[in-house]
Amino acid sequence: MSEKIISAENLTKTYVSKAEELTVLRGTSFEIHKGDIVCLLGISGSGKTTVLNIIAGLDVPSSGRVLYSGANIGEWTLNELYDFRLHEIGFIFQEFYLLEHLTALENVMVPMILAEKTEDEAQERALELLAQVGLRRKAMNNPEELSSGERQRVCIARAIANHPSILIADEPTGTLDSKTGDEIMSLLLNMAQLRQMTVIYTTHDPYVTKLATRIFLIQNGLVVENGQSGFDNIEFDETSFKYKFKGDKT
Numbered sequence: 561m562s563e564k565i566i567s568a569e570n571l572t573k574t575y576v577s578k579a580e581e582l583t584v585l586r587g588t589s590f591e592i593h594k595g596d597i598v599c600l601l602g603i604s605g606s607g608k609t610t611v612l613n614i615i616a617g618l619d620v621p622s623s624g625r626v627l628y629s630g631a632n633i634g635e636w637t638l639n640e641l642y643d644f645r646l647h648e649i650g651f652i653f654q655e656f657y658l659l660e661h662l663t664a665l666e667n668v669m670v671p672m673i674l675a676e677k678t679e680d681e682a683q684e685r686a687l688e689l690l691a692q693v694g695l696r697r698k699a700m701n702n703p704e705e706l707s708s709g710e711r712q713r714v715c716i717a718r719a720i721a722n723h724p725s726i727l728i729a730d731e732p733t734g735t736l737d738s739k740t741g742d743e744i745m746s747l748l749l750n751m752a753q754l755r756q757m758t759v760i761y762t763t764h765d766p767y768v769t770k771l772a773t774r775i776f777l778i779q780n781g782l783v784v785e786n787g788q789s790g791f792d793n794i795e796f797d798e799t800s801f802k803y804k805f806k807g808d809k810t
């Protein structure tokens with residue numbers, strides 16, 4: 561088996577606001593290996609984005625820890641975390657977070673400029689990446705001039721700009737029709753596999769798990785997997801309103 565890239569150990573997460581405390585993760589552990597394509601499936605509000613943010617070092621767990629290639633990211637300085645997010649993690653956000661006043665090209669250049677590439681280098685590579693995601697001719701358009709699928713392509717190009725080891729995509733097909741969603745998933749996984757990236761993506765749609773090599777379910781604050789996970793092996797339990805692996809109790 562290939563080497564472990566992420567180990568999540570006993571993660572808990574409770575959001576505390578004035579009105580209430582909400583426990584989203586209840587002590588969950590999982591491991592991801594280099595080259596895995598992990599799909600995290602769960603209903604809306606189950607904690608998918610929370611898990612991704614914690615793995616990416618964008619948020620901290622209430623307890624438990626995340627190891628990246630054996631190193632505890634919770635012990636890192638802000639500078640080390642910044643470098644980790646800039647160089648090791650490519651994040652495709654559910655809401656895109658493209659900079660609206662920049663062109664597609666400039667959006668893809670941003671992480672490379674932050675990584676201290678020259679403007680010429682960044683621009684050259686951004687154009688190549690946009691060509692690879694099929695958007696070369698829209699390089700000078702602003703995000704508001706692009707369709708959801710096209711925006712998602714810009715996000716893919718931006719996420720892989722600094723050659724991250726892990727590509728994280730939060731509901732990458734969430735705003736797309738099923739045909740465009742299929743195209744985006746294939747593109748995303750092709751781009752990642754060509755570069756030997758590990759991929760972690762989320763969805764609330766069991767159909768979208770079909771290209772994953774491992775399927776994690778998130779329910780009741782826990783991430784679970786079973787040995788024969790596969791698209792055909794998942795069902796929706798109407799009583800508990802949750803996804804489950806066939807044959808598992810809810």
Ligand SMILES: Nc1ncnc2c1ncn2[C@@H]1O[C@H](COP(=O)(O)OP(=O)(O)O)[C@@H](O)[C@H]1O
Nearest residue numbers: 575582584602603604605606607608609610611
């Ligand atoms: N910053 C936050 N403060 C308070 N509650 C939050 C925060 N972020 C998420 N939540 C709540 O935590 C739960 C899980 O959220 P999230 O991880 O975004 O779920 P998912 O991505 O599966 O829809 C939801 O009920 C959400 O409202």
Ligand SMILES: [Mg+2]
Nearest residue numbers: 608609654730
């Ligand atoms: Mg979410």
